[in-house]
Amino acid sequence: MSAKQKLTEKRPWLAWVLFLTTVVVVFFLGLLASSIVERRTEAAYVNVPKAEIGKFEPRNEVWGQNYPREFQSYYGTADTSFQSKYNGNTMIDMLEVDPRLVVLWAGYGFSKDYNQGRGHFYSITDIQNTLRTGAPKTPKEGPMPATCMTCKSPDVPRLMNEKGVAAFYTGAWAELGAEVVNPIGCADCHDNETMNLTVTRPALVEAFERMGKDMTKASHQEMRSLVCAQCHVEYYFDKKKVDGAQYLTFPWDNGFSVEAMEEYYDNLEFSDWTHALSKAPMLKAQHPGYEIHSTGIHAQRGVSCADCHMPYKSEGGQKFTDHHMQSPLNNIANSCQVCHREEAGTLMANVYERQDKIIENRDKLEELLVRAHVEAKKAWDLGAEDGQMQDILMGIRHAQWRWDYAAASHGGSFHSPVEVGRVISTGITIAQETRIKLARLLADLGHNQEIPYPDIATKAKAQEFIGLDMEKLNEDKQDFLKTIVPKWMKEAEEREKTYDAVVQLQE
Numbered sequence: 001m002s003a004k005q006k007l008t009e010k011r012p013w014l015a016w017v018l019f020l021t022t023v024v025v026v027f028f029l030g031l032l033a034s035s036i037v038e039r040r041t042e043a044a045y046v047n048v049p050k051a052e053i054g055k056f057e058p059r060n061e062v063w064g065q066n067y068p069r070e071f072q073s074y075y076g077t078a079d080t081s082f083q084s085k086y087n088g089n090t091m092i093d094m095l096e097v098d099p100r101l102v103v104l105w106a107g108y109g110f111s112k113d114y115n116q117g118r119g120h121f122y123s124i125t126d127i128q129n130t131l132r133t134g135a136p137k138t139p140k141e142g143p144m145p146a147t148c149m150t151c152k153s154p155d156v157p158r159l160m161n162e163k164g165v166a167a168f169y170t171g172a173w174a175e176l177g178a179e180v181v182n183p184i185g186c187a188d189c190h191d192n193e194t195m196n197l198t199v200t201r202p203a204l205v206e207a208f209e210r211m212g213k214d215m216t217k218a219s220h221q222e223m224r225s226l227v228c229a230q231c232h233v234e235y236y237f238d239k240k241k242v243d244g245a246q247y248l249t250f251p252w253d254n255g256f257s258v259e260a261m262e263e264y265y266d267n268l269e270f271s272d273w274t275h276a277l278s279k280a281p282m283l284k285a286q287h288p289g290y291e292i293h294s295t296g297i298h299a300q301r302g303v304s305c306a307d308c309h310m311p312y313k314s315e316g317g318q319k320f321t322d323h324h325m326q327s328p329l330n331n332i333a334n335s336c337q338v339c340h341r342e343e344a345g346t347l348m349a350n351v352y353e354r355q356d357k358i359i360e361n362r363d364k365l366e367e368l369l370v371r372a373h374v375e376a377k378k379a380w381d382l383g384a385e386d387g388q389m390q391d392i393l394m395g396i397r398h399a400q401w402r403w404d405y406a407a408a409s410h411g412g413s414f415h416s417p418v419e420v421g422r423v424i425s426t427g428i429t430i431a432q433e434t435r436i437k438l439a440r441l442l443a444d445l446g447h448n449q450e451i452p453y454p455d456i457a458t459k460a461k462a463q464e465f466i467g468l469d470m471e472k473l474n475e476d477k478q479d480f481l482k483t484i485v486p487k488w489m490k491e492a493e494e495r496e497k498t499y500d501a502v503v504q505l506q507e
Contacts, residue, residue, distance in 0.1 A: 049066050050065045050066055051065040051066055053066065053192045053193075054192065054499075055192055056157055056158035056161055056187065056192075057154075057187060057192060057499075058153065058154040058155040058157075058158050058182045058185075058187055059154075059182055059496065059499075060074065060154070060182065060183070060185035060186050063185070063186035063187070063190075064186075067186075067195075069315055069318065069320050070186075070320060070321065070323045071186075071323070073313075073322050073323045073324045074120075074121075074185065074186075074323035074324065074325075075121065075324075076119075076322075076323075076324030076326070077089075077118075077119030077120045077121040077122075077323075077324060077325055077326070078119060078121040078122075079119070079324075080118055080119070082326065082327065082329075082330040084327060084329050084330075085352050085355065086355055086359070087116055087327070087410075088116070088327060088329075088330070089118055089119050089326060089327065089330075090116070090118070091115055091116065091118060092115060092116035093114075093115055093116075093459070094114045094115060094116055095111075095113070095114050095459040095462070095463075096458070096459045098366070099456045099457065099458055099459050099461065099462040100366045100367065100369075100370050100456060100462070101114060101366075101462075102456065102459060102462035102463050102465075102466060103277070103370045103373060103374075103454070103456060103462055103465065103466060104366065104369055104370065104373070104400060104403075104404075105284070106275055106276035106277050106373070106466040107273055107274060107275050107276030107277075107466075108272065108273045108275075108282070108284060109131070109132035109143065109144075110132065110284070111463065111466060111468065112131040112132060112463075112468060112470070112473055113130050113131035113132055114132075115130070117410070119325065119326070120183060120184035120185070120325055121183050121184075122183065123151075123152045123153065123183045123184045124152060124153060124180065124181060124182070124183050125183075127148070127149075127152055128177075128481065128485055129477075129481065131473050131474070131477055132144065133148070133173055134476075134477075134480075135473075135476035135477050135479060135480035135484075136172065136173070136174035136177075136480065136484070137480075137484065138174070139171075139172060139174050139175040139177070140171075140172050140174070140175070141172065141174060142172050142173050142174045144172070144173035145169070145171070145172060145173060145237065145246040146168065146169060146170065146171045146172060146173055146175055146176050146246075147168075147169045147237050147245075147246045147247070147248050148173050149173060149176050149180045150168075150169075150201060150203075150231075150248050151184075151201070151230070151231035152180060152183075152184065153180045153181070153182050153183060153184060153185075153188075154182055154184070154185050154186065154187035154188045154200075155179055155180045155181060155182050156168070156180065156188075156200075156201070157187060157188070157200040157201075158187075159176070159179055159180070160202070165202050166242040166245045166247065167245075169237075169242070169245040169246055169247050169248060170242075170244050170245040170246075174484075177484070177485070177488040178487070178488040178489075178491035178492050178495075179492070181488070181489060181492040187200070188200055188227075188230070189227040189230075197220070197223040197224065197226075197227050198223075198227075199215060199226060199227065199230055200230065201230040201231070201248075202248075203230075203235065203248040203249060203250055204226065204229055204230050204233075204250065206249070206250075207249075207250035207252045210252070210253055211252060211253070221302065221304055222304070224304035224305060224306040224307065224310075225290065225293075225299075225304040225305045225306070228289075228290065228305040228306070228309075229290040232287055232289040232290050232305075232410070233250055233286070233287070233288060233289070233290045233291060234250065234251060234261060234285055234286050234287070234288040234291060234405075235248055235249060235250050235251070235286050236249055236251060236265070236270065236272070237249070251264040251265060252264075252291075256288075256291040256294055256295070257291075257295075258401070258402055258405045258423050258426075261405075262283075262398060262401055265283055269281075270283075271283060271397075272284040275373060275396070276466055276467070277373045277374060277376065277377040277466065278372065278373040278376035278377055278380075278393065278396055279376070279377075279380060279389070279393065280373075280376065280393040280394075280396040280397050280400075281393065281397055282396075282397055282400060282401075283397060283400070283401045283404070284404060285401065285404035285405045285407070285408040285409075286408060287408050287409060287410050288405055288408065288409050288412075289409050289410050289411060289412065289415070290305075291409075292405075292409045292412040292415050292416045292419060292420065293305070293411075293412075293415040293416065295416045295418075295419040296415045296416030296417075296418075296419070297416075298415065299415075299416075306321060307335070307338075308328045308335045308336070309325050309326065309327075309328060309335070310322055310323060310324075310325055311328075311331065311334040311335045311338065312334075313334060322334070327411075329348055329351060332344040332347055332348065351414050354413055354414055354417040355413045355414065357413075357417075357421070358406070358412075358413035358417060358420055358421060358424065359413065361421070361424045361425065361428065362403065362406060362407060362424050364428060365399070365402075365403045365424055365427050365428050365431060366403065368399070368428065368431040368432065368435065369396070369399060369400050369403060369431055370453070370454070370456070371435065371451070371453065372395075372396050372399070372431055372434055372435055372438065373396065374451055374453070374454060375435065375438045375439075375442065375451050376389070376392060376393070376396060376438060378442065378447065378451050379392075379438060379441055379442055379445060382442070382445040382446065382447055383445060384441060384445060388441055389441075391437060392434055392437050392438055392441065395430055395431070395433060395434030395437065396431075396434055398427075398430050399427045399428075399430040399431035399434060400427075401427075402423050402424065402426055402427030402430070403424065403427050405423055406420045406423050406424050406427075
C-alpha cells in the first residue's frame with residue numbers, strides 16, 4: 001500500500017480535498033483554454049476586409065468598414081465638451097480671452113479671428129468658418145494660398161498625386177474648396193494595404209533629407225510621433241523654391257530650437273508680415289509642438305505623441321489604438337496612469353502648476369510687446385528714420401518670435417516646461433532691451449513722457465484700435481458660408497459618387 005493510500009485511510013477527508021481541488025483546477029484551466037480559443041477566433045475575424053480601400057481613398061467612412069473600432073473611436077473627436085483650465089477641445093475665442101493678441105498680430109489674419117482648435121473631425125468646418133480665410137467669391141480670390149489646405153484633409157495626398165506637389169502649392173485656397181472636404185483621418189497616417197504608419201506630407205520627408213536623416217529607418221515608436229510631426233510643427237511658405245508656388249517648408253536646417261529657426265529665417269530675410277503699428281518684419285510661429293516636445297523629459301524617455309494622446313485600449317478582447325485624439329487630461333487613467341501611480345487629481349494639479357507658472361511670465365511678455373509696438377508707432381509718427389529703427393524692429397521681431405514659439409506650441413508648457421520657460425525669459429530680456437532703445441530714440445525725437453497703454457480691455461476694443469472693420473468682415477464671411485460653401489460640398493458629393501474605391505467583398 002502506497003503512502004498516499006495510507007494517508008487517505010487515516011484522513012478520509014483529505015481525499016475529498018484533493019478531489020475538489022483537482023476539479024477546481026481543471027475547471028479554471030478549461031475556462032482559460034476557452035477564453036484563448038475565443039480570443040483567437042475573434043482575432044481571426046476582426047480584420048476581415050469588408051471593403052477594398054484604394055491607395056488614395058480620402059473617405060474615413062470607407063476605412064471604417066474594415067476598422068470599425070478605430071473608426072468609432074475617431075468620431076470621439078467630434079465631442080467638444082471637455083475644457084481644461086486653459087484649453088481642451090471646446091470652442092474658445094482666444095481673442096476675447098486675451099485681447100492683447102489682436103495688437104500683437106495687427107496686420108495679420110490672426111488679429112481677425114483665432115479660436116482654440118477643436119478635434120480633427122472639425123478640420124474642414126473650422127477652416128471654412130474662420131475669418132482668416134476670407135470670403136472668396138471666385139476660386140482665384142481670397143487672402144490665403146492653397147498651401148493652407150495641406151494639413152486639413154486626406155484629400156491632400158490624393159490631390160498631390162494627381163497634380164504634383166508643387167502644383168498643389170500653387171494657387172489660391174478657394175481653388176481647392178470643392179476638392180478638400182473630408183476631415184483629417186485614416187489616409188493621412190496609414191498605408192491603405194498594410195495599415196502601417198506612413199508619412200503622406202512631403203515637407204517632413206524633405207526636412208529630414210536636408211538634415212541628413214533617413215525617414216525610412218524610423219522605428220514604429222518613432223513613427224507614432226512622426227505622423228503627428230507632419231503637421232504639428234513650425235513651417236513657412238517658401239515663395240522662391242518653385243516659381244508661382246508657396247512651397248511648404250520646415251525651417252529645421254539649423255536645428256529645432258527657437259534660436260536655430262530664428263537664425264534660419266533671419267538669414268533668408270524672411271517675414272510672415274509687416275506689423276501694422278510698429279512696421280516690424282514679423283514671424284508668426286505656427287504650432288511647433290513636435291520641436292518643443294523633443295526637448296522634454298517624455299521625449300527623452302521614448303514616449304511618443306500617441307502614447308498619451310492616443311493610448312491603447314481594449315474592447316471585446318481586442319487591443320487597439322484609441323483614435324479619439326485628445327488631451328490626456330480627459331483620459332488620465334489610460335494615458336498618464338499607465339506609467340504614473342499618483343492619483344488623477346494630483347497629476348492634473350501637476351500639469352496646471354506648470355502651466356500657471358509659464359503663463360504668468362508669458363502674459364508679462366505679451367504686455368511688454370504691446371507696449372513696444374505702440375511705442376515704435378509713436379517713434380515713426382515723430383519722424384524716426386529707417387536706420388534709427390532697424391535694431392528696434394529686429395528686437396521686436398525676435399522677442400515676439402519667442403513669445404509665439406511658446407504660445408503656439410499647444411501644450412508646450414507641459415511637454416517641456418524648462419525649455420518654454422527659458423524661451424519666454426529670453427523674450428522678456430530682448431523686449432526690455434528693445435524698449436530701452438525705444439525710450440532713448442523717443443527722447444532724441446523730443447518725447448520724454450510715458451506713452452499710454454491702449455484701452456484694449458476687450459476683443460472689440462482691440463480690433464477697433466488696430467483699425468479692423470469687423471462688421472464688414474463678418475457680413476462677408478456669413479454670405480460666403482451661405483452661398484459658396486454649399487456649392488463646394490455639392491460638387492464634392494457629385495465627384496465622390498464616381499469613386500470606384502468601395503468594392504463590397506463581403507455581404
